[in-house]
Amino acid sequence: MRDEAKIHGGDTPPPPSAPTPEPFIRIEGVSKKFGTFQAVKDVSLTVTKGEVFSLLGGSGCGKTTLLRMLAGFEDPSEGRIFIDGEDMTGVPPWERPVHMMFQNYALFPHMTVEKNIRYGLKHDPLTDAQRDARVREMLELVQLTPFAGRKPHQISGGQRQRVALARALARQPKLLLLDEPLAALDKKLREQTQFELMNIQARTGVTFIVVTHDQDEAMTLSDRIAVMDKGVVRQIGSPTEIYEYPDNRFVAGFIGAITLFDGTLEQLTGDMAQIALPDWGGSVTAHTLPNLRARFQDGLAAGQALTLALRPEKITISRSKPDVANCVAGVVRDLGYFGKDSLYRVVLPSGALVLVHAVNARRTGESGRVADWEDDVWLSFDPDAAILLDGLHP
Amino acid sequence: MNRRPIFLISVLCFGFAFFYIPILSMIVYSFNGSKLVTIWGGFSTKWYVSLFHNxxxxxxxxxxxxxxxxxxxxxxxxxxxxxxxxxxxxxxxxxxxxxxxxxxxxxxxxxxxxxxxxxxxxxxxxxxxxxxxxxxxxxxxxxxxxxxxxxxxxxxxxxxxxxxxxxxxxxxxxxxxxxxxxxxxxxxxxxxxxxxxxxxxxxxxxxxxxxxxxxxxxxxxxxxxxxxxVKLGVTPDINALATLTVVIVGVGVALAGWLMNRAEARRQKDARLAYQNNA
Missing domain, CATH: 1.10.3720.10 (MetI-like)
Structure with a gap:
């Protein structure tokens, strides 16, 4: 399910057995306006069969509207949606090969668990025996057989979530839409349910599109993630791509912690860029990996404004000056000690604050950590660790 | 600290009395044996009988x-x-x-x-x-x-x-x-x-x-x-009729309330049990 070839989707050549793989879901230039409010702006993306694809973003970013357009509850103002090659324009929700798991599960309160799961099956040309068998199979899949006769208010939140999943899977949809599938569960239950969900996805092979605002959820569940902001898709990629190779400052800042430095390109020698970073207090060198350079449409040229971004865990913190190129002295302003690791806020002579994350690998010193409040420290980073972003656009 | 809120209780009693004394007196006088509405003439159900013959x-x-x-x-x-x-x-x-x-x-x-x-x-x-x-x-x-x-x-x-x-x-x-x-x-x-x-x-x-x-x-x-x-004067059979209406409405309202309370109580009990068993 998580093989590299699939994660990188369009970048890898298709396998020889499938000469022209039509993407399973194709969203083409879809926009949605509510009155004057533009909820979704010109979104285009494709999803492969069997993939777990997440729409990630804050509230009001348009992810739920996009999901509702896939389900058929909203019509796109512009653009088209294809599911398994079929144009979905004008197809009502009840005729789409798509089922949805609603955020608060939307179980039918007046029906038992068994009847909830059976409800959709009445539209399929099955005999009663086949329906019974299907309901039993679904109850077993979500391990709710003993609760078949209960009403939704007689079971716990985690069980309700599983009923909703079973009900949505009962008619064997081609695509399952999940709207914040874990948001209504408490933290302990969430981790367990997350694995259960992935397990069921792997067993059924159904394509999942998940809407979530929780980046950890998106990172662990998904094959690919689309990061959305103000109705626009800001980047689509595997969790690793999104985290390690963000396309823009929004994505870099939205996922995980990061420190951004404004800089200017001084010199480019092969793949090595020399960048002036006033906040860092001098020039640094960074590797412009090929996929990084692709982000700059006009290529890289000396004098160009850049943003250099550093993840806290990619920066090395030490008490003595390390013998490497990109290093600077600073003072620990603040720190959070979490036992296994610590998060430091280091202030540089320029006044810039840098987030540094370090594992407390050794039981050295009284406090067991690298540095303490107001300690003089040295920060350094590897030329490979720097993320280079266009400095002019957000 | 144990002082009863006498004022509140008396207001409550007054309110209930205001509502229910007229109705109660109507019910009592519907069993009046006398033909005169305001004069008690002994217990009788004859007005109810005459009601059904009217x-x-x-x-x-x-x-x-x-x-x-x-x-x-x-x-x-x-x-x-x-x-x-x-x-x-x-x-x-x-x-x-x-x-x-x-x-x-x-x-x-x-x-x-x-x-x-x-x-x-x-x-x-x-x-x-x-x-x-x-x-x-x-x-x-x-x-x-x-x-x-x-x-x-x-x-x-x-x-x-x-x-x-x-x-x-x-x-x-x-x-x-x-x-x-x-x-x-x-x-x-x-x-x-x-x-x-x-x-x-x-x-x-x-x-x-x-x-x-x-x-x-x-x-x-x-x-x-x-x-x-009533425009021609309140007769005892009207009292009986009104009493019947009050009884029917009262029983209906009580029944509806009881049914709703029972359903709600059962739902809460079920929900509590569900969480105890499966939380």
Whole structure:
């Protein structure tokens, strides 16, 4: 399910057995306006069969509207949606090969668990025996057989979530839409349910599109993630791509912690860029990996404004000056000690604050950590660790 | 610290007394053996017996029940449709106007409703020759128009409470809108529909003003009969009739309350058990 070839989707050549793989879901230039409010702006993306694809973003970013357009509850103002090659324009929700798991599960309160799961099956040309068998199979899949006769208010939140999943899977949809599938569960239950969900996805092979605002959820569940902001898709990629190779400052800042430095390109020698970073207090060198350079449409040229971004865990913190190129002295302003690791806020002579994350690998010193409040420290980073972003656009 | 709030208790007693002493005295005097309403003449149930032998009263009661049953049922159908439309179709042209028009009869003086219904029926008879006589049909129609508002208000508030997502879920599972209405929406709001029907039924049953405007000769409902009899002086059999009404209404209200409480208690118990077993 998580093989590299699939994660990188369009970048890898298709396998020889499938000469022209039509993407399973194709969203083409879809926009949605509510009155004057533009909820979704010109979104285009494709999803492969069997993939777990997440729409990630804050509230009001348009992810739920996009999901509702896939389900058929909203019509796109512009653009088209294809599911398994079929144009979905004008197809009502009840005729789409798509089922949805609603955020608060939307179980039918007046029906038992068994009847909830059976409800959709009445539209399929099955005999009663086949329906019974299907309901039993679904109850077993979500391990709710003993609760078949209960009403939704007689079971716990985690069980309700599983009923909703079973009900949505009962008619064997081609695509399952999940709207914040874990948001209504408490933290302990969430981790367990997350694995259960992935397990069921792997067993059924159904394509999942998940809407979530929780980046950890998106990172662990998904094959690919689309990061959305103000109705626009800001980047689509595997969790690793999104985290390690963000396309823009929004994505870099939205996922995980990061420190951004404004800089200017001084010199480019092969793949090595020399960048002036006033906040860092001098020039640094960074590797412009090929996929990084692709982000700059006009290529890289000396004098160009850049943003250099550093993840806290990619920066090395030490008490003595390390013998490497990109290093600077600073003072620990603040720190959070979490036992296994610590998060430091280091202030540089320029006044810039840098987030540094370090594992407390050794039981050295009284406090067991690298540095303490107001300690003089040295920060350094590897030329490979720097993320280079266009400095002019957000 | 243990001081009783004497003021509050006395206000409460006064309030209850204000409400219930007239009704209680009516009930007591309905068992009065004397023909004179205000003079106690020993315990007797003869007024109840005479009540059931009074053809006029029995006929009026039957007419009232027929009108109440029919008008409550039709008002429930119309009111439910209006309530669903008002709750679900969030924006449509003229929604505010429609909503205002539906609820206006709630605040409209009954005299106005009655007189406008009467004028409407007279004009209608002039134009299309129907209704040629006023009676059962016109009273029922007038009752529908004003009791429907109560149904639509009750249904609308229940619809707003109900989760829109369950209807979408049914649609998502392959049901067309009319199937969603039949399988999901109506069952979920059925308690509201039932209480709307009860409300419409009781309103129709005890209406005097609108009925008196829209009825015709020979079609006297029970409240109208009581009203006309009382104008000639309160007789003990009216006391008995009113007492019966109070008992029937009281039992009905108590029953409805008990049923609702029981359902709620059972639901809470189930929910508690579910969390204990599976949390």
């Amino acid at each position: 053809q006029q009263i029995v006929k009026a009661a039957v007419l009232s029940l027929k009108i109440a049953l029919l008008s409550a049922t039709l008002a429930t159908i119309l009111g439910t449709m209006a309530g669903i439309a008002l709750a679900r179709f969030r924006v449509f042209r003229g929604r505010m106007l429609f909503s205002g028009l539906v609820t206006a009869p709630l605040v409209m003086p009954e005299v106005i409703t009655g007189i406008s219904s009467l004028i409407f029926f007279i004009l209608l008879a002039d134009w299309v020759g129907w209704p040629s006589v006023r009676g059962f049909t016109t009273v029922t129609l007038a009752h529908i128009t004003f009791s429907m508002v109560f149904v639509s208000t009750v249904v609308q508030s229940r619809m707003i409470e109900a989760d829109r997502a369950i209807e979408e879920a049914a649609m998502d599972l392959g049901s067309r809108p009319w199937e969603v209405m039949r399988d999901i929406t109506l069952p979920v709001i059925s308690p509201a529909i039932l209480s709307g029907w009860l409300l419409a039924f009781t309103i129709s049953l005890d209406d005097v003003v609108i009925t008196s405007f829209t009825t015709g000769p020979g079609n006297t409902t029970l409240p109208l009969l009581i009203w006309s009899k």
